Amino acid sequence: xxxxxxxxxxxxxxxxxxxxxxxxxxxxxxxxxxxxxxxxxxxxxxxxxxxxxxxxxxxxxxxxxxxxxxxxxxxxxxxxxxxxxxxxxxxxxxxxxxxxxxxxxxxxxxxxxxxxxxxxxxxxxxxxxxxxxxxxxxxxxxxxxxxxxxxxxxxxxxxxxxxxxxxxxxxxxxxxxxxxxxxxxxxxxxxxxxxxxxxxxxxxxxxxxxxxxxxxxxxxxxxxxxxxxxxxxxxxxxxxxxxxxxxxxxxxxxxxxxxxxxxxxxxxxxxxxxxxxxxxxxxxxxxxxxxxxxxxxxxxxxxxxxxxxxxxxxxxxxxxxxxxxxxxxxxxxxxxxxxxxxxxxxxxxxxxxxxxxx
Numbered sequence: 001x002x003x004x005x006x007x008x009x010x011x012x013x014x015x016x017x018x019x020x021x022x023x024x025x026x027x028x029x030x031x032x033x034x035x036x037x038x039x040x041x042x043x044x045x046x047x048x049x050x051x052x053x054x055x056x057x058x059x060x061x062x063x064x065x066x067x068x069x070x071x072x073x074x075x076x077x078x079x080x081x082x083x084x085x086x087x088x089x090x091x092x093x094x095x096x097x098x099x100x101x102x103x104x105x106x107x108x109x110x111x112x113x114x115x116x117x118x119x120x121x122x123x124x125x126x127x128x129x130x131x132x133x134x135x136x137x138x139x140x141x142x143x144x145x146x147x148x149x150x151x152x153x154x155x156x157x158x159x160x161x162x163x164x165x166x167x168x169x170x171x172x173x174x175x176x177x178x179x180x181x182x183x184x185x186x187x188x189x190x191x192x193x194x195x196x197x198x199x200x201x202x203x204x205x206x207x208x209x210x211x212x213x214x215x216x217x218x219x220x221x222x223x224x225x226x227x228x229x230x231x232x233x234x235x236x237x238x239x240x241x242x243x244x245x246x247x248x249x250x251x252x253x254x255x256x257x258x259x260x261x262x263x264x265x266x267x268x269x270x271x272x273x274x275x276x277x278x279x280x281x282x283x284x285x286x287x288x289x290x291x292x293x294x295x296x297x298x299x300x301x302x303x304x305x306x307x308x309x310x311x312x313x314x315x316x317x318x319x320x321x322x323x324x325x326x327x328x329x330x331x332x333x334x335x336x337x338x339x340x341x342x343x344x345x346x347x348x349x350x351x352x353x354x355x356x357x358x
Contacts, residue, residue, distance in 0.1 A: 034103020036111025
């Protein structure tokens with residue numbers, strides 16, 4: 001078993017995958033920083049959208065989505081506004097069945113909704129998360145104040161709207177025999193029974209082939225035989241047969257059945273939490289929304305709470321194309337700050353840790 005303690009950053013679906021990995025396997029993931037997320041875009045089709053504006057990814061210095069627009073800050077300093085209604089035409093289709101805005105199974109969730117410019121809303125969900133944020137404030141990494149009732153109401157309203165709209169999408173898909181397993185109300189006993197009878201072929205039929213795969217790479221990471229591969233598109237199996245007694249890929253997928261302790265309670269607009277703050281970094285200024293995610297990771301590494309961080313950087317040869325990496329270098333963490341608004345197999349770097357242990 002690896003001695004690594006990993007802090008990761010992820011969207012709600014990626015955090016759910018991490019939580020299921022922790023639930024069903026032995027995992028090096030120690031601390032989860034979840035992001036607020038409305039949706040992500042197809043990298044390929046966003047490139048095509050930019051062509052309509054005579055732009056390329058290489059010209060963009062920074063993305064930001066707010067107030068009904070996708071704002072693109074170009075390297076020249078010019079700001080381009082694309083109506084969000086236009087940008088939504090290239091949203092990844094699996095995002096339309098996500099009912100979770102605020103990464104409800106994380107240790108702490110971070111996003112801009114509810115906070116004033118330059119600050120981040122931080123939802124503290126676990127005892128571990130509370131201690132880490134309190135210590136980071138005491139050690140002058142962060143400063144914080146209470147979220148006001150009106151700010152909280154805004155956050156809850158946006159979370160409720162996403163859940164309502166995408167619940168309708170789920171109902172429509174189910175009516176057309178396109179299953180959305182993760183929202184089904186099943187007992188843990190029934191879920192274990194389903195898992196015991198399911199393998200990658202079932203994952204492919206019920207998730208991948210019906211457009212529900214989030215491309216997180218959890219299935220690839222947990223496969224004990226290294227049979228699953230994600231290269232540029234969806235997961236595929238390298239050869240036909242899986243071990244008869246292995247069902248792990250089906251178990252950890254964020255779009256298969258969710259155990260009771262991890263399941264969304266749609267009556268709770270932003271999930272369970274211990275405390276909500278609005279927070280700003282005291283140690284970094286490069287990034288967005290108070291640079292809070294970067295600062296939390298810096299604190300965790302600098303105080304040896306974790307051994308490495310799992311972050312999303314950009315590929316050197318493909319502007320804004322996300323790539324996951326493990327690092328304990330704070331400069332690399334700072335360099336990778338900022339939302340990429342696309343996806344990649346976030347768990348892929350953890351495969352090397354498994355090989356090192358073996």
